[in-house]
Amino acid sequence: MADNRPRATVHDMALIGRATQQRAMVLGALVVAEGFISAQALHKRLVADGSPVGLSTVYRTLTALAEAGRADVFRDTNGERLFRHRPGPDHRHYLVCTQCGLSLPVESGPVEKWADRIARTSGFADVRHSVELSGVCPDCGRKADQGQTSRSS
Amino acid sequence: MADNRPRATVHDMALIGRATQQRAMVLGALVVAEGFISAQALHKRLVADGSPVGLSTVYRTLTALAEAGRADVFRDTNGERLFRHRPGPDHRHYLVCTQCGLSLPVESGPVEKWADRIARTSGFADVRHSVELSGVCPDCGRKADQGQTSRSS
DNA sequence: ACGTAAGTGGAAATGATTTTCACATCAAGC
DNA sequence: GCTTGATGTGAAAATCATTTCCACTTACGT
Numbered sequence: 337m338a339d340n341r342p343r344a345t346v347h348d349m350a351l352i353g354r355a356t357q358q359r360a361m362v363l364g365a366l367v368v369a370e371g372f373i374s375a376q377a378l379h380k381r382l383v384a385d386g387s388p389v390g391l392s393t394v395y396r397t398l399t400a401l402a403e404a405g406r407a408d409v410f411r412d413t414n415g416e417r418l419f420r421h422r423p424g425p426d427h428r429h430y431l432v433c434t435q436c437g438l439s440l441p442v443e444s445g446p447v448e449k450w451a452d453r454i455a456r457t458s459g460f461a462d463v464r465h466s467v468e469l470s471g472v473c474p475d476c477g478r479k480a481d482q483g484q485t486s487r488s489s
Numbered sequence: 490m491a492d493n494r495p496r497a498t499v500h501d502m503a504l505i506g507r508a509t510q511q512r513a514m515v516l517g518a519l520v521v522a523e524g525f526i527s528a529q530a531l532h533k534r535l536v537a538d539g540s541p542v543g544l545s546t547v548y549r550t551l552t553a554l555a556e557a558g559r560a561d562v563f564r565d566t567n568g569e570r571l572f573r574h575r576p577g578p579d580h581r582h583y584l585v586c587t588q589c590g591l592s593l594p595v596e597s598g599p600v601e602k603w604a605d606r607i608a609r610t611s612g613f614a615d616v617r618h619s620v621e622l623s624g625v626c627p628d629c630g631r632k633a634d635q636g637q638t639s640r641s642s
Numbered sequence: 643a644c645g646t647a648a649g650t651g652g653a654a655a656t657g658a659t660t661t662t663c664a665c666a667t668c669a670a671g672c
Numbered sequence: 673g674c675t676t677g678a679t680g681t682g683a684a685a686a687t688c689a690t691t692t693c694c695a696c697t698t699a700c701g702t
Contacts, residue, residue: 354668354679376658390682395659411564415689416658431611440611446603451622454595458584460624467620469604471613507648507699529689543651548690568658569689 352400361387362397363421366407371437372418372430410468431469435476442469505553514540515550516574519560524590525571525583563621584622588629595622 348363349355365382366373373381379394398419401407408420408430420430420439429447430439447467455463501516502508518535519526526534532547551572554560561573561583573583573592582600583592600620608616 356680358681393681411568415564415568415570417568431607431613431616433613442607442611446599447620450599454584454622455624458593458595458624459627460584460586461630463584463622463624465620465622467600467618469607469616469618471608471611471616474612477614509649509699511650546650
């Protein structure tokens, strides 16, 4: 059977300059993570896995990837930036689990149309939109329920 | 003619505890600001206007207002939190000028419906959405154009 | 007016991110 | 294979928004 896990392309590395071991490790960890993850968390994971990459390098690599359009970024409620490897170049929106970071691409046609209409009728120039959907995924919801139940009378 | 400028209501103060001079000044400045403004900027403005409120108090008041639902909050791209006095209790979305902070409420029916549908069909619990539209307002666009024109050619 | 819980402010603490800079290393060119 | 200059790295320091601490003040019910 074929290996269907997402993987980094050489293209990803080429886009952000020189191909170093560290960048490969960061990119690899980001791809493996699937879903949004913070630079700090990714760094911890790398160190734990015996890939001691410097924190600065993690930040530099993630920022570069985001600038090159190979990663999606958004701020969580605590102001932390979460990154996610973007397989393709398409503009997408995700429903992200606030507990585990699992992210689900959602059908976003209606919002795009809506945003375009606003852009056209507002008189504003260079209109951009950022749409974030967050919630608790079924798995985490189940866990939370169990926790609640055992704690309450 | 009637004075149509937005103003703080006694209600705003009552919602967040004791009515102090400092809170009145912060609230007043927030109302006068119209559009989104950061805690830091609001503090500078207050100090400049001869209302020396402590930075901590500005943060505390804005946070309290947001929690009481009397202010909208969102994170700008730099991770700064921007606040805006909310006249009514309705859930709204705004088109915010990235240059001057001017904000325009936009008709958001379609997004709400879209978000609700996602919430219902995804299996996720407690789904929230944050939608941010940003651009350059006509005024700032004009200024930018002039700047560009005189510099180029 | 009094008492006291709630509020204030300046300084210190926090926490994510960025910068600095001495050192390592990649990719040519010889 | 070896020098070389640009590019990348990492540990520590710097930055910046925000929060917390804590001694001092103040609003407000009695």
